Amino acid sequence: MQLTGKITPESLMTLEAYSKWRKAHKADVIAHRKLRSVRLGEHISVQFESELSMRYQVQEMLRIEKIFEEEGILQEIDAYQPLVPDGSNWKATMMIEYPDENERRRELARLIGVEDRMFVEVEGHARVYALADEDMDRENDEKTSAVHFLRFEFAPPLREAIQAGAAVKLGCDHTNYPAHVAIAPETLASLAGDLK
Template identity: 55%
Template sequence: MEKLTRDDLYSLEKYSEVRPEFRSKVLAHKKHRKVALGPNATLYFEDRLTMQYQIQEMLRAERIFEAEGIEDELAAYNPLIPDGSNWKATFMIEVSDPEERKQLLARLVGVEDKVWVRVGEHPAVYAIADEDLERETEEKTSSVHFLRFELTPEMVDAIRNGAGVSAGIDHPEFPHQVELPSAVARSLAADLD
């Protein structure tokens, strides 16, 4: 997938005009890119459209219109666009109660390295986590991690030919496994073009 450039972005003024329609489009798109991994963990698979939306929202919220600020946002979010041989995802541990969240994050140290995807009968591919910066300490993990799942050419061919996809977590405190709905697998297959 092509990385985003300034030419791909709306000006703040234009974005305010198109935002409702663009937001609806992105939210519909995201429905087929979200996977619940247990009761409190979710994978949000990213792509060019989800990152354009994220950048546009950041520019809007921060009122960024100068070239340097826009380039900073592009540099921050372009790495989350798949490269054609991988899937990239935001992994979130979502617990609303602060004390419960604190306890869970303390039990889940290292969970980001235990998240995997599997294409058909191929071996599981474990995430390469947080390439931008370390997000955990010895005492706790973060509630947000950025993951990359690097696929072999055989896996890419299998997904293009309709192979099923599953995902899971092998952490002893939080073991989960799910089959991805076919609509999600089809959406992810588009990342491999």
């Protein structure tokens, strides 16, 4: 899978070529996604996306749904391209996980607005709060969604600090879910590669 900076129909593999590639590289993609996953407390996980993870997602959708016509391919690209970091940010899928259905319903009601209280804190700098769900609102007056899409936008001094090896925390300061965690060095090294 060749990374080109932007997912286009021309940069995708045919279904046949992808099927062969997938057999040889699926474990590598899973390891890449695991490396870029951060657990925040007991019930929130944040999957920092990349061009590789989103390109893989598009190819998987095309494979599963057997899409080979241009219109369908473009729809899949349009759905996932916004989650590819563009050099000044990190983009992530945030999942709120409660296995018990009743507990999940209760907690999603208590966590309205949690996505707007997610932050990244670079050592020596002010917190950067997530821009959440820019494509559509994912909560209502009764509950928040179990899945949110986040963008953390970094000014040049923050990008430089991250690339120079500054410590970085991921956190949430929602009243009902206060938590923070240091991002592991190996994860941070991968994320630093998203920044220009």
